[in-house]
Amino acid sequence: MEALNPHSVLVTGSNRGIGLELVKQLARKSNPPEWIFATCRDPEGPHAQDLKNLAAKYKEIVIIPLNITDPSSIRSAVTMVTEKLSGTGLNLLINNAGISKFSAKLEFEAPEDMAEVYKTNVIGPMMISQAFLPLLRKASEESSEKGMSCSKASIVNMSSHAGSITDVYLWELAQVASYRCSKTRPRNHKGTTKNQGSPKSNVAALNMLTRCQSLAFSEVEILCVAVHPGWVQTTMGGSMAEITVDSSVQAILNLLAHLSEKDSGAFLNWEGKILPW
Ligand code: NDP
Secondary structure, eight states: OOOOOOOOOEESTTTTTHHHHHHHHHHSSSSSOOHHHHESSSTTTTTHHHHHHHHHHHEEEEEEEEOOOOOOHHHHHHHHHHHHHHOOOEEEEEEEOOOOOOOOGGGGGGGGHHHHHHIIIIIIIHHHHHHHHHHHHHOOOOOOOOOOOOSSEEEEEEEEEEGGGTTTTTTOOOOOOHHHHOOOOOSSSSSSSSOOOGEEEEGGGHHHHHHHHHHTTOOOOOOEEEEEOBBBSSTTTTTTTBBOOOHHHHHHHEEEEEEEEGTTOEEEEEOOOOOOO
């Protein structure tokens, strides 16, 4: 049976919400990773207390300061992680940190918000993946496992169904164009045009980045996927959200355990279903 057994995992934005729960459930596994790098942009700030309490209980958790939009912060984080890993690679990178700027109506969407959301949700994961690529490559090269898996070497981008051009998920609730554009979906992972929506779906953002990563890093057997976690009860998801953070993360970890090379470049929901364009 497939299992999720990475030696090392790094989660961005892990001081609250889905990121914190990912770290919690990874640490509570019967066979936890040896290293869980729980990164957050302000470990000394008021929103990091839950993570600090958790790290005090589990020796596997190492808190690393990391602002995903700041190149010097990224460089320092890579140095700290490399030191801890002392010669081994990084198996699983979860680009979880993200923001959403609320705008009820597209006519009021601010260009500054559009730029900030793009910078955090797209450029951030791109820079993080580039910076940790040498460690991911090392993990892949040094593994005796055949094919691809999230235990061997993988980049998981936390995306959103809100970016689906076909579904325009929850439009009636919030138009949030800046967020939708940042997460917009590319062609499907098989590279075909079946079920494709607007031709605009050939370009753009986090999901297209995932598809590009899957192509660029297939040679070194790094599995790359975009995952929609569900509409989750977090600060971002709000209290009306459909699923708890606990059930979302349980399902995501179960999903990651079952992914292989056939899934690289895909956009899946927390239950493993391929979503429409
Ligand atoms: P939250 O708003 O609860 O948490 C967001 C996390 O991202 C926080 O830890 C925050 O840190 C961090 N973050 C934001 N910007 C940066 C940055 N520049 N550098 C480092 N960390 C940063 O969101 P969720 O937990 O709900 O969402 C996690 C991911 O899942 C996001 O990518 C989101 O788009 C995606 N998602 C969530 C859905 C939901 O319903 N909740 C639905 C679909 C997708 P800080 O405390 O410092 O602000």
